[in-house]
Each structure stands twice: as structure tokens, then as C-alpha cells.
Amino acid sequence: MNRIALPFLALFMLTGLVPxxxxxxxxxxxxxxxxxxxxxxxLKSFNEKLDLGRKLSGQVLAKNIVTIxxxxxxxxxxxxxxxxxxxxxxxxxLRISVVLLEAxxxxxxxxxxxxxxxxxxxxxxxxxxxxxxISVKDTRLAVIAHEMAHAIVDHYFTERPPYNIHELMxxxxxxxxxx
Numbered sequence: 001m002n003r004i005a006l007p008f009l010a011l012f013m014l015t016g017l018v019p020x021x022x023x024x025x026x027x028x029x030x031x032x033x034x035x036x037x038x039x040x041x042x043l044k045s046f047n048e049k050l051d052l053g054r055k056l057s058g059q060v061l062a063k064n065i066v067t068i069x070x071x072x073x074x075x076x077x078x079x080x081x082x083x084x085x086x087x088x089x090x091x092x093x094l095r096i097s098v099v100l101l102e103a104x105x106x107x108x109x110x111x112x113x114x115x116x117x118x119x120x121x122x123x124x125x126x127x128x129x130x131x132x133x134i135s136v137k138d139t140r141l142a143v144i145a146h147e148m149a150h151a152i153v154d155h156y157f158t159e160r161p162p163y164n165i166h167e168l169m170x171x172x173x174x175x176x177x178x179x
Contacts, residue, residue, distance in 0.1 A: 030073035032080040037100040049139040083148045086176045091155035097131040104135045125150035142174045149173035
């Protein structure tokens with residue numbers, strides 16, 4: 001960094017105009033997913049908890065990864081691709097958002113605000129928003145696969161299948177994503 005820019009950057013950080021990286025929120029784009037997070041800590045924790053296993057991790061390593069955002073988005077895109085294969089459904093223009101929230105209570109609070117119903121969810125897929133809301137503390141591959149299956153089923157059919165069929169396909173994907 002040049003000698004002129006460094007004092008200005010320090011001044012902006014001291015005055016609060018540039019948030020410290022540890023508390024910065026952000027977004028990252030992948031092939032299928034736009035990731036939204038509120039802190040680097042949540043992003044790091046989510047990345048550590050999202051263990052894809054040996055086979056899927058090998059696919060992630062083949063992608064161009066420079067930053068932690070790149071790694072997380074590559075993992076999410078890889079899971080989406082695997083769930084498409086498991087369900088044998090490849091919808092056109094599949095694009096969703098994934099919002100990382102700290103804990104189950106945060107996910108439940110968002111659900112209650114949007115739908116006016118109390119529920120205890122660690123994650124859910126909003127059909128109307130094309131968005132998965134997930135608790136970082138409860139992150140697991142099976143949970144992500146389940147919610148992504150809901151997104152795939154939603155985008156695949158022109159007329160939505162009944163809820164029970166939707167749920168069965170999501171459970172099937174959750175169970176078979178690691179095979």
C-alpha cells in the first residue's frame with residue numbers, strides 16, 4: 001500500500017467510516033447462490049461446520065478459491081449440484097440466496113416476522129423469496145441439502161407439488177447427498 005493511502009485508511013477506520021473487517025457484513029456470489037452474512041465470525045464458523053466429506057470436498061478444491069467467501073460459495077454451489085443429481089432435477093435459471101443467522105432463535109424470529117407464525121426452525125427455505133435462512137450454530141451438510149432440495153423442487157415444477165411431496169423429496173436429498 002502506498003505511503004499516502006495508508007494514513008487516509010487509518011483515519012477512516014478511526015472515525016468509523018470503514019468498519020473493522022471482523023464486524024463487516026457482506027455478500028458473495030456463486031453460480032447458484034448469493035450468500036449474505038452479518039459478520040466474518042459467522043462466515044468462518046459456517047465454513048468450519050459445513051463439512052462436505054471427502055468426495056464433495058474434492059470437487060470444491062477444483063474450483064478457484066482465493067478467499068473464505070470463495071470457499072463458502074464453492075461449497076454451497078457444490079452441494080446444490082449434488083442435490084440436483086440426487087433428485088435428478090436440473091431446473092433452468094436456479095438462483096437463490098442463503099442468509100446466515102447466528103442461532104435457531106434468529107431463524108425462528110425471521111420466520112415469525114415473515115409469516116406471523118411461531119416455529120422452532122434451524123433453517124427454512126422461503127418459497128416467495130428464493131432464500132434459505134440458516135442458523136450458523138446448527139449448520140450441517142444434511143440441513144443445507146434439505147433446504148436446497150426445497151429450492152430445486154420449487155424451481156423444477158411449473159405447479160408446486162403438495163407440501164408432503166415437497167418434504168419427502170427434501171428428506172430424500174438430505175439422506176442421499178453424501179452417497
